[in-house]
Every structure is written in structure tokens, then in C-alpha cells.
Amino acid sequence: MPLDQEKPLLQVKHLKKYYPIKKGVISRTVGYVKAVDDVSFDIYPGETMGIVGESGCGKSTTGRSLVRLEDPTAGQVLFQGKDLATVSQKEMRKLRTDLQIIFQDPYSSLNPRKRIGDLLAEPLLAHKLATKAEAEKKVNEIMEIVGLPKQYKNRYPHQFSGGQRQRIGIARALMLRPKLIICDEPVSALDVSIQAQVLNLLKDLQKSLNLTYVFIAHGLGAVKYISDRITVMYLGKVMELATTREIFEHPKHPYTEILLNAYPIPNPHERNRTQMVIEGDVPSPANPPKGCVFHTRCPFAKDICREKAPGLTGKDHLVACHFPIDEGKA
Amino acid sequence: MVVQFEKEETYLHMVMRRFLKHRLACVGVAVFLLILLIALLAPVIAPQDPAKIFNEFEAPPSAAHWLGTDPVGRDVMSRLIFGAQVSIAVGIGAVAIYVAIGIVLGLVAGYFGGWVDMLIMRLTDVFMSFPYFMVILVLVSIIGPSLFNITLVIGLLGWPAIARLVRGSVLSIKEMDYVKAGVALGYSTPKILFQHILPNALAPILVNATFGVASAIIMEASLSFLGMGVRPPAASWGNMLTQAESITVLSSQPWLWIPPGLMILLAVLSVNFIGDGLRDAIESQNAK
Amino acid sequence: MLQYIIRRILIAIPVLFGVTVLNFFIINLAPGNPVDMMVNPSATPEQLAATKHALGLDQPVWAQYWNWLVQLLHGNLGFSYSTREPVTQILMAHVGPTVLLMGISLIVGYLIAIPLGIICARKQNSWIDYLVTGFSFFGISIPHFFLGLGVIYVFASKLLWFPTGSMNTLGGDGSFIDTFNHLVLPVLVLATGIGGNMVRYVRSSMLDVLGKDYLRTAKAKGLSQFLITNKHALRNSLIPIITVIGIDIPLLIGGAIVTEQVFQWPGLGLLTIQSITSRDYSTLMAINLLAACTVLFANLLTDILYAVADPRIRYD
Amino acid sequence: ACGGGGSGTSGSKTKDTIYLGTVNPPGGFNPINTGDIGGQFAIRVMLDAFLDMTSPLKFQPKLATSIDTSDNQTYTIKLNPKAKWTDGKPVTADDVVFTFNLIANPKTEVAVGSNISTLTGLDDNGKLTGGAKMIPNLKKIDEHTVSFKTKKPVDPNYIKEMIGSKIITMPQHVLKDIAPEDFSKSKYVQAPNVTNGPYKFVTYNKNAYIQYKANNDYYLGKPKTPKFFIKIMQAPNLLSELQSGSIQANTSGGIGNLPFQDVETAKKLKNVTTEIHPQIGFQTMQYNTKTLPNAKVRQALAYAIDRQQIVDKLLKGNGEIVDGPYTSQSPYLDKSTNVIKYDPKKAKQMLKDAGWDFNKTLNFVVPIGNKVREQSADIIVQNFKAIGVKVKETTYDFPTIMQKGKAGDFDLLLIGFTFNLDPDVSALYGPNGAYNFMKYNNPEAVKLIAQGKEEPDSAKRKTIYSNLQKIWEKDMPVITLYSDHEVVVKSKDLAYGGASAYWPGTVANFQKWAYKK
Amino acid sequence: MGELLKVDKIKTEFQTDKGPVTSVDEVSFDLKEGETICLVGESGCGKSVTSLSIMHLLDRNGSVTEGSIRFEDKDLAHASEAEMRKIRGNDISMIFQEPMTSLNPVLTIGDQLTEGIRLHMNYSRAEARSYAIEMLKKVGIPRAEGIIDEYPHKLSGGMRQRVMIAMALSCKPKLLIADEPTTALDVTIQAQILKLMKKLRDESNTAIILITHDLGVVAEMADKVAVMYAGQVVEETDVYTLFDNPKHPYTLGLMKSIPHITNPDDMRLNSIPGSVPSARNMPKGCRFYDRCPHAMKRCLAEKPELKPIEDKQAHSIRCFLYEEEEKDYEKKHAEKQHAEKEVSS
Numbered sequence A: 001m002p003l004d005q006e007k008p009l010l011q012v013k014h015l016k017k018y019y020p021i022k023k024g025v026i027s028r029t030v031g032y033v034k035a036v037d038d039v040s041f042d043i044y045p046g047e048t049m050g051i052v053g054e055s056g057c058g059k060s061t062t063g064r065s066l067v068r069l070e071d072p073t074a075g076q077v078l079f080q081g082k083d084l085a086t087v088s089q090k091e092m093r094k095l096r097t098d099l100q101i102i103f104q105d106p107y108s109s110l111n112p113r114k115r116i117g118d119l120l121a122e123p124l125l126a127h128k129l130a131t132k133a134e135a136e137k138k139v140n141e142i143m144e145i146v147g148l149p150k151q152y153k154n155r156y157p158h159q160f161s162g163g164q165r166q167r168i169g170i171a172r173a174l175m176l177r178p179k180l181i182i183c184d185e186p187v188s189a190l191d192v193s194i195q196a197q198v199l200n201l202l203k204d205l206q207k208s209l210n211l212t213y214v215f216i217a218h219g220l221g222a223v224k225y226i227s228d229r230i231t232v233m234y235l236g237k238v239m240e241l242a243t244t245r246e247i248f249e250h251p252k253h254p255y256t257e258i259l260l261n262a263y264p265i266p267n268p269h270e271r272n273r274t275q276m277v278i279e280g281d282v283p284s285p286a287n288p289p290k291g292c293v294f295h296t297r298c299p300f301a302k303d304i305c306r307e308k309a310p311g312l313t314g315k316d317h318l319v320a321c322h323f324p325i326d327e328g329k330a
Numbered sequence B: 001m002v003v004q005f006e007k008e009e010t011y012l013h014m015v016m017r018r019f020l021k022h023r024l025a026c027v028g029v030a031v032f033l034l035i036l037l038i039a040l041l042a043p044v045i046a047p048q049d050p051a052k053i054f055n056e057f058e059a060p061p062s063a064a065h066w067l068g069t070d071p072v073g074r075d076v077m078s079r080l081i082f083g084a085q086v087s088i089a090v091g092i093g094a095v096a097i098y099v100a101i102g103i104v105l106g107l108v109a110g111y112f113g114g115w116v117d118m119l120i121m122r123l124t125d126v127f128m129s130f131p132y133f134m135v136i137l138v139l140v141s142i143i144g145p146s147l148f149n150i151t152l153v154i155g156l157l158g159w160p161a162i163a164r165l166v167r168g169s170v171l172s173i174k175e176m177d178y179v180k181a182g183v184a185l186g187y188s189t190p191k192i193l194f195q196h197i198l199p200n201a202l203a204p205i206l207v208n209a210t211f212g213v214a215s216a217i218i219m220e221a222s223l224s225f226l227g228m229g230v231r232p233p234a235a236s237w238g239n240m241l242t243q244a245e246s247i248t249v250l251s252s253q254p255w256l257w258i259p260p261g262l263m264i265l266l267a268v269l270s271v272n273f274i275g276d277g278l279r280d281a282i283e284s285q286n287a288k
Numbered sequence C: 001m002l003q004y005i006i007r008r009i010l011i012a013i014p015v016l017f018g019v020t021v022l023n024f025f026i027i028n029l030a031p032g033n034p035v036d037m038m039v040n041p042s043a044t045p046e047q048l049a050a051t052k053h054a055l056g057l058d059q060p061v062w063a064q065y066w067n068w069l070v071q072l073l074h075g076n077l078g079f080s081y082s083t084r085e086p087v088t089q090i091l092m093a094h095v096g097p098t099v100l101l102m103g104i105s106l107i108v109g110y111l112i113a114i115p116l117g118i119i120c121a122r123k124q125n126s127w128i129d130y131l132v133t134g135f136s137f138f139g140i141s142i143p144h145f146f147l148g149l150g151v152i153y154v155f156a157s158k159l160l161w162f163p164t165g166s167m168n169t170l171g172g173d174g175s176f177i178d179t180f181n182h183l184v185l186p187v188l189v190l191a192t193g194i195g196g197n198m199v200r201y202v203r204s205s206m207l208d209v210l211g212k213d214y215l216r217t218a219k220a221k222g223l224s225q226f227l228i229t230n231k232h233a234l235r236n237s238l239i240p241i242i243t244v245i246g247i248d249i250p251l252l253i254g255g256a257i258v259t260e261q262v263f264q265w266p267g268l269g270l271l272t273i274q275s276i277t278s279r280d281y282s283t284l285m286a287i288n289l290l291a292a293c294t295v296l297f298a299n300l301l302t303d304i305l306y307a308v309a310d311p312r313i314r315y316d
Numbered sequence D: 001a002c003g004g005g006g007s008g009t010s011g012s013k014t015k016d017t018i019y020l021g022t023v024n025p026p027g028g029f030n031p032i033n034t035g036d037i038g039g040q041f042a043i044r045v046m047l048d049a050f051l052d053m054t055s056p057l058k059f060q061p062k063l064a065t066s067i068d069t070s071d072n073q074t075y076t077i078k079l080n081p082k083a084k085w086t087d088g089k090p091v092t093a094d095d096v097v098f099t100f101n102l103i104a105n106p107k108t109e110v111a112v113g114s115n116i117s118t119l120t121g122l123d124d125n126g127k128l129t130g131g132a133k134m135i136p137n138l139k140k141i142d143e144h145t146v147s148f149k150t151k152k153p154v155d156p157n158y159i160k161e162m163i164g165s166k167i168i169t170m171p172q173h174v175l176k177d178i179a180p181e182d183f184s185k186s187k188y189v190q191a192p193n194v195t196n197g198p199y200k201f202v203t204y205n206k207n208a209y210i211q212y213k214a215n216n217d218y219y220l221g222k223p224k225t226p227k228f229f230i231k232i233m234q235a236p237n238l239l240s241e242l243q244s245g246s247i248q249a250n251t252s253g254g255i256g257n258l259p260f261q262d263v264e265t266a267k268k269l270k271n272v273t274t275e276i277h278p279q280i281g282f283q284t285m286q287y288n289t290k291t292l293p294n295a296k297v298r299q300a301l302a303y304a305i306d307r308q309q310i311v312d313k314l315l316k317g318n319g320e321i322v323d324g325p326y327t328s329q330s331p332y333l334d335k336s337t338n339v340i341k342y343d344p345k346k347a348k349q350m351l352k353d354a355g356w357d358f359n360k361t362l363n364f365v366v367p368i369g370n371k372v373r374e375q376s377a378d379i380i381v382q383n384f385k386a387i388g389v390k391v392k393e394t395t396y397d398f399p400t401i402m403q404k405g406k407a408g409d410f411d412l413l414l415i416g417f418t419f420n421l422d423p424d425v426s427a428l429y430g431p432n433g434a435y436n437f438m439k440y441n442n443p444e445a446v447k448l449i450a451q452g453k454e455e456p457d458s459a460k461r462k463t464i465y466s467n468l469q470k471i472w473e474k475d476m477p478v479i480t481l482y483s484d485h486e487v488v489v490k491s492k493d494l495a496y497g498g499a500s501a502y503w504p505g506t507v508a509n510f511q512k513w514a515y516k517k
Numbered sequence E: 001m002g003e004l005l006k007v008d009k010i011k012t013e014f015q016t017d018k019g020p021v022t023s024v025d026e027v028s029f030d031l032k033e034g035e036t037i038c039l040v041g042e043s044g045c046g047k048s049v050t051s052l053s054i055m056h057l058l059d060r061n062g063s064v065t066e067g068s069i070r071f072e073d074k075d076l077a078h079a080s081e082a083e084m085r086k087i088r089g090n091d092i093s094m095i096f097q098e099p100m101t102s103l104n105p106v107l108t109i110g111d112q113l114t115e116g117i118r119l120h121m122n123y124s125r126a127e128a129r130s131y132a133i134e135m136l137k138k139v140g141i142p143r144a145e146g147i148i149d150e151y152p153h154k155l156s157g158g159m160r161q162r163v164m165i166a167m168a169l170s171c172k173p174k175l176l177i178a179d180e181p182t183t184a185l186d187v188t189i190q191a192q193i194l195k196l197m198k199k200l201r202d203e204s205n206t207a208i209i210l211i212t213h214d215l216g217v218v219a220e221m222a223d224k225v226a227v228m229y230a231g232q233v234v235e236e237t238d239v240y241t242l243f244d245n246p247k248h249p250y251t252l253g254l255m256k257s258i259p260h261i262t263n264p265d266d267m268r269l270n271s272i273p274g275s276v277p278s279a280r281n282m283p284k285g286c287r288f289y290d291r292c293p294h295a296m297k298r299c300l301a302e303k304p305e306l307k308p309i310e311d312k313q314a315h316s317i318r319c320f321l322y323e324e325e326e327k328d329y330e331k332k333h334a335e336k337q338h339a340e341k342e343v344s345s
Ligand SMILES: Nc1ncnc2c1ncn2[C@@H]1O[C@H](COP(=O)(O)OP(=O)(O)OP(=O)(O)O)[C@@H](O)[C@H]1O
Pocket: A019, A033, A034, A035, A036, A053, A054, A055, A056, A057, A058, A059, A060, A061, A062, A218, A285
């Protein structure tokens, strides 16, 4: 749980990531895909920060920026107070032992030409943190932790099922004993019955290894299950940020409300409830709407929403809306 | 979809298994190995010195000369056997050269991008704008036709296709999560380049190189046929066929031109079959 | 689109420049001198020097290159070292026959290969697939000169159906029938290779497309197989086919060296070989330049055709 | 390859066209700057020389009725007064003077400069020196008579051959405005439009044919056949084209010889006659006298070469063996010198005696372009191998050979020559000869060469050259491997035509070429 | 309501380079006019193959080898290709999972829409076009007149799926098969599409086979549900029974393993251990044996049948548990361990 007195492990300050769009005779940059547009949040040790949003809203870009797989266009990512953008290559390499990432697709995140054992030992050897024999021992340990029989060490990734591969991905991220792990949709590619296994594993690991997670998903269910706090993103911007309970019980942003409402409820007796369905598609991040980015789909949009972008306001429950839903109304 | 454990099957095993299913490819391997063997053992198995001149010129096949003698009185059979050396040497040598060049340039261009990439790609454009065979012909005629020279020339000119291929692979592999994971794990650039990217880019290179061997063999034969390749008295299938440029030879001395022609066809066909088999084996894997 | 074309042409300029540089210096690497080729027994060193001077060959390579480039920019490709004819004139005389030969070969090759490739893909692993695939391998594997000699032996020497070579009967009526007769054998040889290659591309790209979701959609609508193949699948498999065509177009210029030699077809291929043997550098450079332009043009054309074939591709 | 268009539908049935098959495409039609024989031949179909040499030292009048001299120094050319250009203007002494002066102009690129280098006022290249514009002593006597003077007396046969049969007169009225330096690029030399020969130029399709049509006003008589083609093809196709009747004859000589492989087949053909004739051209192997200074070694190597096998097997018997530069066609061949006989044992012994180092590898350089010569090289290599001499054979194209030759970058070098009938072979044996790659320099021979060149009397010259042949035999700077015969094939349909027994005579009477009635 | 479709014990096999693979085995269910049945199950359990088998749209290497598919009065399992062509798009139409790849990228929306209309309804070109525009409007596409001439790549995923629905419904089919029509879409778009489907269903009384792996969607849409596991239907009943009283251990496990926003905060997910057996080494007995918490000895060797259970007529499951109600679970559980030892030895 985020405690005010604790120092944040990671601070994101006004992070922006724009991808240039090139056109014309000399490949002029004619515009930008604003994948992430002014995102700020803090992450405290031991918590899980969930990030949700629809496809293309910039979740992965944010996640990748946190481990400096992307260089931000603007803004800062401070890990334990150090700005990742300004540290030297060498220092960054060292910092990486504390920052890890797990990817969505368990098929493309493992090098198909390497045996599992080598794949897992590699981080230790590359950072010269262990001898071959020590690494081997650590590999055995980690495989046990993530629930893979250690005789599978000599197999290649394609010989594993999706769930098992995801376990391998997790194991690899754990090899360097990181403090923070970015989980970029770690379960969306998995079978429903397997998702629970991985979610439970992540949850258990967090407890036993005292890990901090940033958990990206577009399935709210999984986020709710694992997160302490949730950031709701839309078109590269943060719409709402609050504790899980707050988000689910007292959503303040219409978008959050609509998102929650859009989920079909696995109870046929409730099928005739009135559902709030918004029309229209997510606008392109290359050409986001003026004012509040959500105004094109917002059922409550007023004139001001079309002109002025609302700031993210609030103390513990942050929301970016000119007309947040108040307690009574919800 | 769930991939299950079936057997302990490595990537290589799987490619092998798929490859072995391709019947023509297997025949191709057998034929190619045979030709390779002939080339290696030529000095042992050839009945005669291929340059030795007998007193019977243009003799038809006989017990002494199974495939007769050529217009300079040399044993055709022996020349055919030694000709295998030329085809194999050019085929493998030239491709080895250009694959090496292509890989290095492609890796560098693809991974580093920016102006390095720009420069290398423009260079490939320049090289690819040349009519390939024509330039080889001109170059060989200039530096002098010989086995070494044609191997070198084909080798020095063939790299752009490989470089582009490698660059393309690198660009796509670079975006793969396992490379990103490598970066996130703090691996050094060379380690990522050579241990993570290159091995995964090798498959299409292998396929391309195999077809490259086939085309290098044809190239050598064509150059030799035009008199710009391997020159007599050295025996090459291509220069043996030059003799068929005469109605007399064509219609009444088939032993002078049909055997070398068939050998080229056989060699090229076998390599092409191998390439096809490899492609099927490798690409259907990638598709899965 | 127009902007794209302009951009491509702008990019082509440095490439072409590179081509000329490389071209020039490679060719001038040659030991010996074209002048040596022309001397008659009684020529003296002074005479050779005079000839060299007349041809500008006594200057350093870079100066020669500069002169050549300046002339080129004036649209002048120079004079043949051996016959002193303007190179442009020589090229003009030889481009026609090659384009005719290769053009017809490409068309014939494609007309046969594309339907066959489609049939093969539709009937994958049937006897016709095996047969056609077998033939296509034969086509791409057999050296043109061997096939050429073979068909000359069979059709010209034994059966006497067609002439052994050249483009027209000398002093003949110059009719189309006559040219046609001369075209048959070289076209047979070239189309075998072109077609063999094409069949394989069409087949594999068609197979690729036949497995696509949208074809299942088309089928789910109850469309006939004919419509599915020829309306839905074919256009989608065009991209690889266009790529092959783009690679083939430059063959119009430089693709038939060996075949032209075998059939004595009076085109650029034959000219190339002659220019090589006579060290006619200015002609050689012009041929290479022409060929390079064709390659660049073909690349551009390919890209434009991509956009025509696939509405998803838009250049701007 | 085997191209050529031997279709049954050839024009031979029409009897108004003669097709002559050749192999070497002409390099152009520049009458004064065409080095290649193919071009010279093609030019002579439409432009006449003063004389033709129809057999050794037998000259037949053509554009000139005679070339005379009384003192072997002042020569008078009398033009045929009936001779006319195709535009109707007469061929005059002005044309001759114009042609000579154009050749001598230092700015003109020419191939025939040395042919006139004996004239007064000209240097060894036949060029005017010191800014002179005109050749001194070259005079127009009257409308149809020209005279010129040589620096020293010369053998009239030399003049008749070198000038009489080699210099082609050009029309002054057409060409006078062309700057000499631009002459070789002018339109005229691509497509001569005003000519004086039996046929007029119609078109030249490079690599395919040259088309001519009869010059019906030809001063030596209207050509019997209205159309004339020189058809260019690969040597191996000559036979099938002859067989099918799409050509009526081959040019033979260095530019259209039937391959020896095909001779037997040709002889069996019903519709053609096949004749074999000796000629003056020959193939040699030059020794680098700098790296092989011992004449004994050079001789030994000559003994090691089985030239008989080359002639019998490779040339199928169609050639002759001589040691020096004169073949049986040359009146100057000294038949008394013994030809070296193949004797490997003797060769080996001689080498041993000369202290030859059998570990040394000889650098054997062979030019590309003449298949038989390339094949003979393979045989020679094997011959040397048989006596334990190591050789490394490398092939180069001709320009490279010239370079290697000049640089002396060889031990043994193959090269062939067709000189003039005139016995002067200083280009090969002279110390400054363009082809003396051997760097052969025997002062005694040098003196004799100079004497031979200056001696106007034929009989005396013969003695000089006999002596020279003896010296060369002894010094052995170069060995003649063989002289291949000319294979002349012509259709039996022809009443007149085809290559002559003495090849240069082929061009003498194109107007008479005709089918049988 | 008459019976429209009866799928009876079909078996679908594929010939692969590693030998034949049975993807669907003994799948049975039936469907009345206007009724919606949902097929649920994990990836690879044969949902798509079942639907493709009905339509004869299997890949070339696959075929229905056993069983029958009665549609109205025809047996589709043995129908010829020509007969199927008449049915496809006309009586039965289909929507696929991937809206991005299910439309032909080189033909305009109009081309693809009118094709089927003209084929099955004999409309002229102009009629077909205006009808197509009407259909597009019906599925809620704005600017239908303009969109009809666009190429698919200009449309978003949701729009494309609407086009697919318009296409599928244009010939007023009796049966619509929708293979995971919303899986690839965002939730807000999914909600739109589901709403649209409901509306259209109510208007046209079309029977629907809806394939999904989202139990939420099932609860929203289905009348009946067939739960599939490893190529078989393991439980079939009406939607209320299924959610109120699931019987098969797999169904139970599945329901408890899905994290849902309505789950209580502190509920721990129940994960089903292990993974789905591959088609090539299917267990001989019950296919869920390996992962079943209640597996018995007989489950290892004997194949359970899909049988109605006594308490309710319309509730069938494929499990031995409910055949022997009286035996208590504990005992069976003990047996499982024992059986395993036996097999491994
Ligand atoms: N390398 C890139 N170049 C250009 N645009 C990019 C790049 N990477 C991402 N984008 C764009 O940035 C936006 C955000 O992408 P991102 O991958 O972060 O979204 P996401 O929220 O993770 O979506 P998803 O749920 O589909 O994974 C998208 O519109 C995407 O197209």
C-alpha cells in the first residue's frame, strides 16, 4: 500500500513519447503520433500499479519508457531518484538489474535459438554476477520458484506451452533480482485457464520477493485482481488514478465508468440491466481531439470539454475531467 | 494455441525432419554430395590426366575413353570429373564470400540505422542497379578470366541481396521482444547482435545462399561458355560446352556436349532442390 | 503519389552517379588499352599515342571520367572506340532487337506461367502440380546455352523447323512471319527460364493468399471457386508477382547475353560481348548505364504498380 | 554459337543476290583508318585500290591502269580515265593527291601511314613533319596521272603492294571540308555514300550483314549480280549456311575461314566445292630472349613441339610447317633450310647440355580469340611437360597480350601474323619492331634487314632474306608453329566468285561474281 | 420453434505432416430457430473447427469423418460442394474473429457486400448497391454511402466487424455463425457490437452459434451453452442452469479461474493446474483427467459419454461423477493417486 511517508521507488514526471510521422519528398516530419502525452505517476516499493486502457492508448509505450527501451521525447523517469535519461550507458546497464520487463507475447519474447537453461543463466553471466556453476544453481532455484521442472532446462522455447513460456519469461526477469518489474500484458495471450496460474504466480512472487509491479493490461479483471492502484489511460493521457477499490467503487471519470460498464457480466440474470454503451471509435493518436481527448465519445461532454484539456487533479484519487462524477450520482 | 511436449525436438531436428520429408530435396542432397565427392576425389577417380593429349582427336566413346576425346585429344570423361571441382569451387567459394560481406554490412546497417544504414543501402542500390551478369562479364574480361577471378568477382558483387535480407531480418528481429528483453537485461550490443539477432536471421540467409550456389554454378558455366571463365586446358563444364558451338559437333559428336550440359543441369537442379527443401523446412517453421 | 515519384527520382540521381563512377573506374581498371586492339601490324608507338590522344585516353582516369560525365550531361554518350560511330546510334540499333526478344519472351513466359502457377496452387500436391513444379525447376536450372544448343540441335538441325539463329532471313521479305520464325527458338529458351521462375512465385504467393482469412470469408458467402480464385485471390497475390516482374524488366536490356550469343541475336547482349572483346569501353559504359537506368526505372514502376494493385499502399 | 539463320527460305533461289559469309564484323568503313581485315575487305567491295594482287607479285590494274617507275624512285600512277564516282564525277588525280595528303596529315588518324612512309617528306609513320601541309614531290601530272617520289630507290613490287593495293582513293569533292582530326568520326566513314567500286553501300547492320547494291555505271563493267551481301556469322555456322544455300561462299582468309573440324563435312557436300590453299599468315611462339638468352634452349624447346600433330590433328592436315616468317606462298621462302623435326629426346638432351634448370617454370602467355591457337597452346604445354619442362599457361585478351609483350612479361608468347607479301618483316624481327617482344637484337640481322628494305632488286633481296632466315634459324628468337591453310568453299551455283586461291586476289573482280545461267 | 440444426457426434480430422490429428471428436448439439447457442472453451478446443465443419470451410487437409449435421432437412456432413455453395451466405452465414484480416484488402466494401447479395438474391447491380447501403446503415455505420466505396483498411476494427455483420445478415440467413466476433476488439467496441447483434437477432429471428471464450459474453447472449474441452462438448445446457448450477469439473474450474471485475476483492483465483492435452496424445479416458480435482480410476481408462443428467432433462455432461452420485468424492480422490501409480509403473 502506498504510504505517504515512504519514498517512491519510481517517479514518472510529465513523460511524453512522440513518434514522428514522415512524409514528402525529403521525409519531412509532418506530425507526431502522441503515443504518451504528459503522463505522471509515482510507484512505491512493494505495490502494484495497474495501467489499463484501450488498445493503442500508450500503455506499452509508457511501460517501455520506464525501463528505457524508449527514450522519452520529454519528461523524466526517476528510478530511486536517478533520471534514467541522463545516466551513462554503463550506469544504465547496472541499473537494469533492478528494472525488468515481462512481455505480452510468450512466443516472441524468448529467443527461439537458445535453450531455456542458457536463456536463464545468460543475465547472470552477462553481468558477471556468477560463475557458470553458480548460475546453474540459481537457474535450478528459479525454475523451481516459477514452477517448472528443472529437467526442462535443455529444451528450446518452442517446446513449451504458452503458460510455461510466460513462466520462463518471468523467471528470466527474476534472475537479476530486480526491484521493479514491468508486466506488459503478461496474461492476455494466454488461455483463460492458464491466466489464473500466471496471475497467482505473480502475486505469490511479489509477496515472497518483495517486488514492485507495473501491471499493464487491457482486461480490467486481471488488473483488479493484482493491482493496488490503477491508472486509467486514454489516448496517451492519464484519465484517472486511484486505488483499485476507489476506481471500481467510486469511479470519477466518465471514461472509467463506461469502461467498467462495458464489461459483460458473467451472470445471465443481469443481462437485461441497462448498459451504458458509448458510440464511436478511439480517435487516432496522430490526430487527437482538441480539449479533453475523450470529449468525442463522452456522453456528458460540454463546450468547455471541447476546448480546454482538464488537468489531473485530486490528492489520492486523481482524475482528469472538468465534470467528475460525484459520489452521490454514481 | 498450446504447444505440447512431444519429443525432445530441437530446431535443427525439426528443420531436418521437415527437410527429409521433401523427397526431391533429399535426392538433391544425394546428387550434390555425389558431385562433391567426385570433385574431391577427382585426382583419384579420373581415368586420365584431364590435360593429357592423346593421339586420337575427337574420338568417339570407346573402352579407352568412355566418353571419347575432345578436339584437342583429351579424355572427356576425366575432364568431366575435374569439371566438378570448378563448379563446386565457384559455387561454394563465391557464395561464401558474398554471404560474409552481406552479413556484416546488413547487420551493421540494420542495427545501427541512421546515416550508416543510409550509406550502406545507397551502396547496395548502386550495386543492384548494375546488370549483374553483364558486370561480371566485363569485370572478368578485364581482370582476366580464371577460376579464382570469377569466384572473387561473383563473390564481390553478390552481397547486396544478402545485405538487404539481413538488414530486413535485423530490422524485424530488433523489434522482437526477446531482443528488447536483451536490452532490458543490460546485454552489450555485440552480444545482442551476434548471439540474439544473427542466429535468428540465419535461416533465410541459408536459403538464399543455397540458391546463390546454384546461380553461381550457372554463372561460372555461362562465363566459361563465353570464354570469359575458366580457360582450357583447365576443364570446366561450361568451357567443354563451348565446343558444341559447331553444327558438326552438335549433330555428330554428342559426347562432347551432352555430358557436360547434363552435369551442369544436374548440379544446379540438385542445389535448387536443396534450396527449396530448406525453404519449405525453415519457412513453414517461421509461419507457425 | 507524384511527390513520391519525384522523391524516388531524386534518390535515383546519387545512385546513378554512383553507378557511373563505379562503372567508369571498373572498366578503366583494365590493363592494356583499347587502342592496342585496333592497331595494325605496322603501327608505331607514335601512331598509337596519336590515337590515344584522339580518344582522350592519354589523360588520367579522373579527367577521362570528368570529360565523359560532362559529355553525358550534354546527352552525348561519346563515340565507339572501335568504329567511331556515335554510341547512341549503336545502342539504338541494338536495343530494339533485345527488347523485342525479351519482351516477347517475358510475355510468353508469363502467359504460360501465371495460369499454371494458379492451377498448381489450387491443386496443390496433385500430379499437375508436381509436373509443373518439376518443369519449373528444370526451367530455372538449365543453363540457357545448353538448352539453346539442345533446341538448335532438335528443331533447327534435325527437324529443320526453325532457323538456327539471327533475327531475319537476309534479303528475305523482312515480314513478321520471318521474324517470328527466328524468334521461336530463342523465345523458347528464354521463356522457359522466365516462366519457370514465375510459376514458382505465383504458386507460392497464391498458396499464401489461399490460406488467408478473407478467402474463407469469400467462400462463406457462397462464391464459386472460380470467382474466389480469380477475383479475390489473384489480385492479392499480385504483389510478389509484381516484384518478380520488376526484377525481370531489366532483363529487357541485359538479360539475354548468353542466349543472344547462342542464337546470334543482334541485340545488346551480342553487342556487349563484342564490345568486351574489342575493348569498346565507351559502348560498354553506355550499355551499363542504360541497364542501370532500366533497373531504377523498373524499381520505380514496381512501387507504383504496388500501389495500383494494393489499395493499402499509398505513397505520400 | 550456332546461330545464322539457315532457313530453307533463303534468297538464293532468286539469283539476283550473292551472299558472302564472313566471321569478323568490320570495325568500320574508314578507307584510311581501318586496321582490321574484315573492314578492309568490306571497303573494297565499294572502293577500289589502284591495283589488285591476284597471285603473289602478280598485279592486276584497277583504278590505276599502271604504276610505273624508271628509276625505282619516281613513280607514276595512271588512273583509269573511265573511273567515276557514284555521283557521276570522274575519279581524278586530285582525289589521289587529296587522299595521300590526308593520310600524311599529322592530325588524321590512319592505319595506312607506314604504307606511304617511303615517300619524300614523310617520317616513319608516314606523317608530314615540321608543319608542312603537302607531301613534297606528290604531283598531279594531268587529270588522270599522279607522280610521287620515294626517299630512296625501292623495289617496285613494294610500292605496288603497299601503295598500289592498299591505298584507297577517296572523293575529294565530298570530303574536302571535313577537318582531318574529325575525319574518323565523320558520316562518310560510317556509311560511304560516294564510292567508285563495283557495288554501292546500302546498309550495315552490325553483327548481321552489310548490304550492297550494284553500281551499274562501274567503269570495269556493270556487275553481273544486282545485290550483294556480306553476312556476318560465327565460324561454326559457315558450314550450315553454305549447305542450306543461304550463303554462296565464305570470305575465307583470316576473316571467314571454315573451321577445320568442318572441312571433311564440307567436302562431302554436293552443292559446294571445297578448296584448300596455303597462305602467307602464320602463327608463332615468341621466346623472351631476355629470360631465355641461350639460343640452344630456344632451339631445344622448338624440337620439343610436335608441330606435326598440331597440323595433322588439330588442323586436320590443313596447314604447313615452316620455321620462319615466310610460308610456301612467299617467293622469299628459302626452301634449303631444314625444318626442325619433332624430337623430344633430342630436345631434352639439348636442354641438359645447355644446363637447363628443370625446376624453372616458364610463363607461357596465350592470347584469346583464335581457338585453334589456344588449343595448340594446350598441346605445346603437354609437349613441354613430356620432356620435363614446366610451363604455366595463362590466357589474356589481345590488348593485355600487347601490354605483356611490350613489358616483356612472359617467357613464351603465342601470336600470329599476316604480313605483306613483301619480305620485310622488321615489325617482328627488327630491333624496334612493334611485335619484337622477344627483344631480339642481332646486329648482323639488323644490318641485313636494313639492306633488304632498301634493295630495289628482287633477286638480290631474295639472297639477303635467305641469309636472314639462316640467322634466325640459328638464333631462334621465335618459332613459327604452323601456317593454317585457307578453306575456300563456294556454291556450285556460282559461275564466278568466291575467295581466290591467293587470298588477297579475292577482291579483284566483284563485278564478275555471278550465278550460273 | 422448429429444430433448425442438429449436430450429431461429428468428428473432424486433419492430415498433418506428423500424421492425422483429430481436432473435434463426438461433438453434438442442436439448435432451434431463433435460438442462440454459445460454444465456450479454451483456445484450441475445437470451437472454430466445429463451426467450419458445419460450413465445409475447413482447410484442405481437414474433413468431417464421422457423424451427421442436419440442417433443416439436409445432411450437411455429406453435402456436395455445389449444395454447400447454395447454403453458404444464404441459409447460413458466418462472421470471423479477426475483423482486420477477414475482409479482402483489395476490394471495396461495396464489392464485397454486393457480391453475396447479387449471387443469392438475384438483385441487379444498382439494387444490390442500394440494399447494401441500407444494410450498412442498419449495422450503424455512419456515412454508409461513402463508406461503401472505401477499401477495408480505411475502417477501424469495430467498423469492419459491422461490415462483416452486414454482409452476413444481408441474405437473411436462418443461421449465423459468429466465431469470436468481439475477441479482437476493445471492450467499449465489444459492447457496441454485442448490442448490435442482440438488436438484429431480435429483429430477424436468426438462430446464432456464437463462439467465445468469455463467459461474460455467454451470460449476455446465450440461450444455450455448450462447453467444449479438448475437442469435445463436456457440458451442454441452458444458460441459466449453466451459471447457477454448473456440473462438470471443468466448467466449474473455468468459472472460478477467470478474474472478473465483479469478483470480490480478496477472492483468490482458482487456477486449473496443468494444460490442455495436445491432439496427438489425447488421454484414452476422460480428457480432463490430468487436471481434474475429482478424477477417479475409471476416468483414466473409460471414455465418458455426453449424457443428460437425471435431475434436469436439458442438461448433459460428459462426466462419470454424476452417474455415481452416491459414492463420495474423498474416496475417488484417493483412487486417483493409486491409478496414477499404476499407470506410471
Ligand atoms: N515505434 C513506433 N512508431 C510509431 N508509432 C508507434 C510506435 N510504437 C507505438 N506507436 C503508436 O503509439 C500508440 C501507442 O502504442 P502502445 O503500443 O503504447 O499502445 P498500447 O496501449 O500498448 O496498445 P495495446 O493494448 O494494443 O498493446 C499507438 O497508436 C501506436 O500505433
